[in-house]
Amino acid sequence: MVEARGLDHVVPLINGSTVPVDDTADFVVVGSGAGGGTVARWLAEAGHDVIIVEEGAPPRAAANTADAVATLYRDGGAQAAFGMDVLPLLQGCAVGGTTVINGAIQVPFPEAVYREWVAADPAWGSLLPWRQLEQARERVDAALNIHATPRDLWGGNGSAMRRALGSEAHPTRRNVRGCKGSARCMIGCPNGAKQSTDVAMIPAAMSHGARVYAQCAVQKITVIGRRARGVSARFSSGATGTFHARRAVILAAGAVHSPWLLLRSGVRVGAGFTCHPGAAMAGLFPDAIHNRPEASQSMESLAYLAEGIKFESLLMPSALQKARVPGVGEQLTRRVAQLDRVALWGVAARAQARGRVMRGPFGPMVLYTPTVADRRILLKGLARLAVAMFDAGAVEVWPSVHGAPDVIRSREQAMRIADLPPGAGAIPMVATHLFGGVPVRERFQVPGVDGLVLADASLFPTNLGVNPMSAITAVATVVAEAWA
Amino acid sequence: MKTVLRALVPGYEGQPLAPYLPAHIRLALRMSVLLAVPYSLYMHWRPFSLLSASQREQVLDAMAHSSLAPVRGVVQWWKLVAWTTSCH
Numbered sequence: 001m002v003e004a005r006g007l008d009h010v011v012p013l014i015n016g017s018t019v020p021v022d023d024t025a026d027f028v029v030v031g032s033g034a035g036g037g038t039v040a041r042w043l044a045e046a047g048h049d050v051i052i053v054e055e056g057a058p059p060r061a062a063a064n065t066a067d068a069v070a071t072l073y074r075d076g077g078a079q080a081a082f083g084m085d086v087l088p089l090l091q092g093c094a095v096g097g098t099t100v101i102n103g104a105i106q107v108p109f110p111e112a113v114y115r116e117w118v119a120a121d122p123a124w125g126s127l128l129p130w131r132q133l134e135q136a137r138e139r140v141d142a143a144l145n146i147h148a149t150p151r152d153l154w155g156g157n158g159s160a161m162r163r164a165l166g167s168e169a170h171p172t173r174r175n176v177r178g179c180k181g182s183a184r185c186m187i188g189c190p191n192g193a194k195q196s197t198d199v200a201m202i203p204a205a206m207s208h209g210a211r212v213y214a215q216c217a218v219q220k221i222t223v224i225g226r227r228a229r230g231v232s233a234r235f236s237s238g239a240t241g242t243f244h245a246r247r248a249v250i251l252a253a254g255a256v257h258s259p260w261l262l263l264r265s266g267v268r269v270g271a272g273f274t275c276h277p278g279a280a281m282a283g284l285f286p287d288a289i290h291n292r293p294e295a296s297q298s299m300e301s302l303a304y305l306a307e308g309i310k311f312e313s314l315l316m317p318s319a320l321q322k323a324r325v326p327g328v329g330e331q332l333t334r335r336v337a338q339l340d341r342v343a344l345w346g347v348a349a350r351a352q353a354r355g356r357v358m359r360g361p362f363g364p365m366v367l368y369t370p371t372v373a374d375r376r377i378l379l380k381g382l383a384r385l386a387v388a389m390f391d392a393g394a395v396e397v398w399p400s401v402h403g404a405p406d407v408i409r410s411r412e413q414a415m416r417i418a419d420l421p422p423g424a425g426a427i428p429m430v431a432t433h434l435f436g437g438v439p440v441r442e443r444f445q446v447p448g449v450d451g452l453v454l455a456d457a458s459l460f461p462t463n464l465g466v467n468p469m470s471a472i473t474a475v476a477t478v479v480a481e482a483w484a
Numbered sequence: 485m486k487t488v489l490r491a492l493v494p495g496y497e498g499q500p501l502a503p504y505l506p507a508h509i510r511l512a513l514r515m516s517v518l519l520a521v522p523y524s525l526y527m528h529w530r531p532f533s534l535l536s537a538s539q540r541e542q543v544l545d546a547m548a549h550s551s552l553a554p555v556r557g558v559v560q561w562w563k564l565v566a567w568t569t570s571c572h
Contacts, residue, residue: 066568070504077568078509086557319567328492328548328559329541362508402556425553428560 013095013212015058018237021213024244025049027483028231029252030218030261032056033097034472035456035479036252037197037205038140042480044208051243052202052210053233055217055253056094059198061190065319068187072101079256081355081431083369084424087277090432091254094188095214096198098254099469102432103185103297104174104194105312106146107466108137109474110305117461127442128478136477137470143204144175144195144473153181155294157343158313160285161301164392165311168303172312174295175200175469181293183315216241221249221265221452228452248451248483251458252476255434258458259357260364262438267446270357272437274463277370277429278348279378280314282324283389284396288340290315305465308350309381315344326398326406335398342398343389347381348433349374350465357436370429375422378429386414402426433468435460443482455479487533488517489566491540492559498570513565516558523547 014021025048029040032054044050062068069077074093081087092098114133117124140146149171154162162169175195184190192199202212215236222230228249233241251258259270294315301311315321321344325335355368370378379401386397390411397408403420405413420426436458439447444459446452455476457468464471490496501510524532524543532543548559 066498066502066570069568070502075509076502076505077564078505085553319570320564322567323560323564326548328544329494329537331541332492332563333494362506402553423553425557428557 013058013206013214016215016237017213017235017239017241020239021235021241023051023211024246025051025211026245026247027051027250028053028243028245029250030231031097031252031254031257031456032095032202032212033092033197033252033254033456034099034469035476036250037096037099037201038473038476039250039252039455039480040210041201041205042477043484044205044210046480046484048484050205050210052205052212053216053218053231053241053243054095054212054214056092056097057215058095059100059188062187065187065317072188081275081366081368083355083367085369085429087275087368087370088430089256089275089366089434090430091256091434094198095202095212096196098432099196100188100198101186102469103312103467104176105297105300105467106144106173106175106470107302109133109471110464110466113462113464120461127440127444128475132478132481133474136481137474140470140473140477144200145177146173146175146470148173149295149298153179153293153295154298155181155292155315156289157294157315158298160289160343160392161299161311161313161345161388164388165301169299169301169311172295172297172300179295181295183294183296184317185296186320187317213241213243218253218261219264221251221261223265223449223452226448227450245451248453250453250455250479252454252456254456255436255458256357256364256366258454258456259436259438260359262446263357263359267449269438269446271354272461273355273357273366273368274353274435274437275351275368275431276348276433276463276465277351277374277378277431278346279382279427279429280324280344280346281382281385281389282398282400283343283345283392283394284338284398285341285343285394289343290340302466304381305350307380308377308465309384310348310466311381311385312346312348313343314346324400326400343392343394345385345389347378347385349377349381350463351377352463354437369424372422375427378427379420379422380418382427383415383418386417387411390414400428433464435463435468437461444479453479453483485514485517488520489562491537492544492562493566493570496566496570498566500565500569502569516561519555519558520544520547
């Protein structure tokens with residue numbers, strides 16, 4: 001047993017092992033992010049013996065963006081879905097999973113989406129009753145200290161969005177405690193203020209006896225006689241880990257790795273993958289706008305959810321912000337020098353496209369291509385954002401959309417973005433909200449295997465259209481209640 | 485790789501093929517540089533490494549505005565690699 005220092009807290013855990021490990025518990029939880037961390041805490045608090053197996057290491061304060069990407073992101077941030085568009089899939093790989101690197105936005109499970117699920121398959125009504133889901137959300141909201149971003153952390157970026165969209169925009173609800181507005185959510189909060197699961201859930205689980213094995217990648221689920229008995233894993237040192245489950249194996253490795261582990265274990269799934277792709281719009285303002293503390297994502301708009309559009313303000317570490325600046329060479333350098341005057345806003349589309357998670361030569365492989373309709377939604381959203389930027393006082397907008405000029409200077413030009421051809425590769429997209437579409441039956445078990453449970457977004461049959469952490473933690477809470 | 489990234493981001497100093505990247509990603513990054521060769525030969529009849537700074541910029545600008553989405557995507561990827569491996 002070693003102690004691994006987290007961001008501002010000390011967590012006792014087994015961080016890697018050079019000797020084989022064999023351990024047994026009531027529940028083996030694979031993954032420690034929004035789903036795994038949550039389900040582990042509630043089960044441990046209910047008195048069950050819990051093991052958490054996590055591929056990543058405990059997060060530590062990153063020295064810079066490169067360090068953060070190297071230590072906190074899966075595949076060093078290079079994971080992507082392949083299809084007609086190459087779509088980066090950003091996921092965390094650390095104790096705390098993607099909750100360590102997300103923007104901390106918490107949007108409750110949209111009731112309209114829930115109604116869709118029940119209409120398509122009435123079994124959701126009994127598996128995941130809305131009332132229980134709401135109670136679970138309230139329980140998680142309290143645990144993660146979720147509240148609206150205060151005005152002093154809106155910053156210039158968020159305030160400009162509020163000015164442009166008026167009552168259509170509102171401050172984001174975030175899981176933070178004592179946020180200092182350092183705008184480093186996406187590379188791991190340097191102040192330990194973000195209530196990611198490594199801060200808010202896993203230490204609580206450990207105080208009730210849960211054991212965490214970090215830097216330990218699960219290779220396969222052990223299924224004997226149609227029942228999940230445990231998992232076999234490998235530490236980064238090469239040592240093996242064998243973990244036995246008396247009651248259930250709970251998969252919460254994310255919408256890519258949970259289906260992949262099921263495939264490796266002989267369960268045929270993976271065809272329901274979908275995601276919530278987003279694109280960003282940069283605008284140059286006459287004066288500096290990044291001159292005070294600001295939350296990474298302080299403002300959002302849910303006013304266009306019915307059209308599949310969500311807007312949010314974005315303030316990323318400068319290295320990531322610079323990658324969004326158009327141009328090459330000296331022209332790029334000149335534009336980057338104005339970065340303190342550049343606002344960045346994002347649009348995410350409730351894409352309908354379906355992809356597939358497969359077993360690839362280097363691990364999971366995701367095939368996914370947004371439909372033409374999905375790209376049209378994004379173009380429509382980007383056009384609205386560009387117009388809003390001019391309304392907020394921008395002097396230039398940098399759309400980074402193929403077919404549009406590098407720099408546009410009027411509302412009329414901005415409106416024409418919506419009419420650009422929605423061809424493959426026209427919009428540089430990124431997806432951080434991933435959903436698996438893996439079917440589940442009673443108590444969230446995978447069909448055909450008893451005691452093999454899903455507790456992450458891999459069980460979501462559709463794209464939520466909003467940031468999923470709040471929904472995942474609420475669903476994981478219901479999963480825990482089903483097994484407690 | 486560094487030659488291309490220095491043309492893309494003047495003053496670039498970093499380690500583009502960072503050891504933390506999976507081997508197949510490092511290989512893909514290394515291979516992607518070959519994309520600049522046909523563009524530089526077509527535009528200036530010389531390999532990329534023998535071009536002047538302004539000619540290199542012209543080549544990269546042409547790639548950034550290519551009608552081929554994968555070529556544009558590669559330039560965007562290089563940009564991300566350049567900033568995340570050199571800027572703090």
